[in-house]
Amino acid sequence: MADTASPPPPAALGSAGVAPVDGLALLQAARDSGMAALAVENLARLGGGASKDMWRFDLVLERGERRALVLRRQPPGRPRSTQGLPSVAAEAALVRLADAAGVPVPQVAFELPESSPAGDGYAMEQVAGETVGSRVLRLPELAAARAGLARTCGEVLARLHGVKGHEALGLRSQGPVEALDALEARHRQTGQDRPVFEYALRWLRSAMPNEATRVLLHGDFRTGNLVVGPKGLVAVLDWELAHVGPPEYDLAWLCVPSWRFQRPDLPVGGFGAREDLLAGYEAAGGTPVDPGALHWWEVFQTMNWGVMCAGAAKAFMDGARSVEGAVIARRASETEFDLMRMLAADHPAWETVHAG
Amino acid sequence: MLDDPPARLIEDEVRKARGAGQTSAFAEKVAENALGIARRERELGPILAAEERARLGELLGGEDDLPTLNWALATALREGTLDLHDDAVTDHLIRTAIAKLQVDQPTYPGFRALCD
Numbered sequence A: 001m002a003d004t005a006s007p008p009p010p011a012a013l014g015s016a017g018v019a020p021v022d023g024l025a026l027l028q029a030a031r032d033s034g035m036a037a038l039a040v041e042n043l044a045r046l047g048g049g050a051s052k053d054m055w056r057f058d059l060v061l062e063r064g065e066r067r068a069l070v071l072r073r074q075p076p077g078r079p080r081s082t083q084g085l086p087s088v089a090a091e092a093a094l095v096r097l098a099d100a101a102g103v104p105v106p107q108v109a110f111e112l113p114e115s116s117p118a119g120d121g122y123a124m125e126q127v128a129g130e131t132v133g134s135r136v137l138r139l140p141e142l143a144a145a146r147a148g149l150a151r152t153c154g155e156v157l158a159r160l161h162g163v164k165g166h167e168a169l170g171l172r173s174q175g176p177v178e179a180l181d182a183l184e185a186r187h188r189q190t191g192q193d194r195p196v197f198e199y200a201l202r203w204l205r206s207a208m209p210n211e212a213t214r215v216l217l218h219g220d221f222r223t224g225n226l227v228v229g230p231k232g233l234v235a236v237l238d239w240e241l242a243h244v245g246p247p248e249y250d251l252a253w254l255c256v257p258s259w260r261f262q263r264p265d266l267p268v269g270g271f272g273a274r275e276d277l278l279a280g281y282e283a284a285g286g287t288p289v290d291p292g293a294l295h296w297w298e299v300f301q302t303m304n305w306g307v308m309c310a311g312a313a314k315a316f317m318d319g320a321r322s323v324e325g326a327v328i329a330r331r332a333s334e335t336e337f338d339l340m341r342m343l344a345a346d347h348p349a350w351e352t353v354h355a356g
Numbered sequence B: 001m002l003d004d005p006p007a008r009l010i011e012d013e014v015r016k017a018r019g020a021g022q023t024s025a026f027a028e029k030v031a032e033n034a035l036g037i038a039r040r041e042r043e044l045g046p047i048l049a050a051e052e053r054a055r056l057g058e059l060l061g062g063e064d065d066l067p068t069l070n071w072a073l074a075t076a077l078r079e080g081t082l083d084l085h086d087d088a089v090t091d092h093l094i095r096t097a098i099a100k101l102q103v104d105q106p107t108y109p110g111f112r113a114l115c116d
Helices: A023-032 A088-100 A140-161 A176-190 A195-206 A248-253 A274-283 A291-317 A323-329 A332-343 A348-355 B007-019 B025-060 B066-079 B087-104 B109-115
Strands: A037-048 A053-061 A066-074 A108-111 A120-125 A215-217 A226-229 A232-236 A243-245
Touching: A023 A037, A023 A053, A023 A108, A023 A120, A066 A088, A088 A108, A088 A120, A140 A215, A140 A226, A140 A232, A140 A248, A140 A274, A176 A195, A176 A291, A195 A291, A195 A332, A195 B066, A195 B087, A248 A274, A248 A291, A274 A291, A291 A323, A291 A332, A323 B007, A323 B025, A332 B087, A332 B109, A348 B087, A348 B109, B007 B025, B025 B066, B025 B087, B066 B087
Parallel strands: none
Antiparallel strands: A037 A053, A053 A066, A066 A120, A108 A120, A215 A243, A226 A232
16 A cells, blocks of 8 residues: 555654564565565555554666565464455455456565565555545545546446456355354454344344345455545555455445545445446446345444444453554444434434434 | 443543653544543533433333443343334434434534534
8 A cells, every 4th residue: 555645654664563574585575476676675664454564665676677565464473363364465366366357456566475484465566546535535636536436436346246266265255144143243242232233133134135146355345445546546455354245245335334434425435426336336247236235235334344343342341452442442333323324314313413 | 321441441541652652643633532532421421321321211111220221222122022113212222322422423424414
């Protein structure tokens, strides 16, 4: 991920809590993949999540040529999360499949071999654009990009969902029944009494959609994981939650109210209309989507984000304390609000907002 | 019922982070945000909890405290002993969702859109 609008923090090589990248092992991996690489320079941390980090670096090639690359990796010795792919390096194979299908992705440069001292991961080309959701929705220079973005997202998802040959990746496969069971189990694991989640679960059970087809899913396709430039969608990032399931899973996740930021009036990621998303999806060969099924999945996905926030509360109370964790925990209430808006929009109790 | 972590633990965590010399502008913004939740919880929490407790007492009967009544509501919804289309249940859930957001995130755009 490259973010031209906000420069990344200065190099944090070896600073507290961050395992440095073994630059020589990185260089070796580039050479083993057949690149005529002479050196790794300007290695600097870009940030990253709880389990993975991102580093930018220049790969110096023969004749003074340089390639600006980004390493996405998990430091050596860190256990994998159980939700996603078997390794970060395995993500590269998936990204190549998506690339071949015409999904905009950062091109994979090379993978780290198994048990590399540099960790588990892969290097990709640096892409220029904006990812931070609130800026994607606000920057004036992205106005034209925003106007076509919902349709583009539909087209891109249709291409991804049409990918064949993903079976070799061994991704988990879930239809609506398994997905709902898993969501309920994750909610139970938080140990929290949440009447709104129980209400939503009852509604979801009473309105199960028919399952038509299962396709390759990105699994986290939303504002924040989309790199947007003045000309439109530049790349789709963060493939670690990819799995197989109903197409509406991806389409609905993009419509969760929490990623609309300052534009609650634009249901698709805060930048577009559902009609545009679905028109792009069908124009690019996607199976026509039943609006009722999409609504079911939007309710499901809103609760899904809510359970993630509730999980942050449990993690905090179990001792993994951080200020950011506390703030995310206290966002579970926004999903309770959104769930009630979705399931009981016409109830007179909403009038109390005006009265209050 | 307001969610965990409670105001006291949020304030402790911000104090610790600042004491450890946390300086980035982003981290400071998150800390301010966290302290706002804690402040509103201290200001509004007791009255909102009393209102929620009163609604639940009417809905379910009984003199139990808020956590017990909230557990009873969650259980009744889970087990199907309360009807999803019961107007009084929906009324309570909406009022409680609004109350929680007034503490946690009064600037949530979807909420602001409704207020205007």
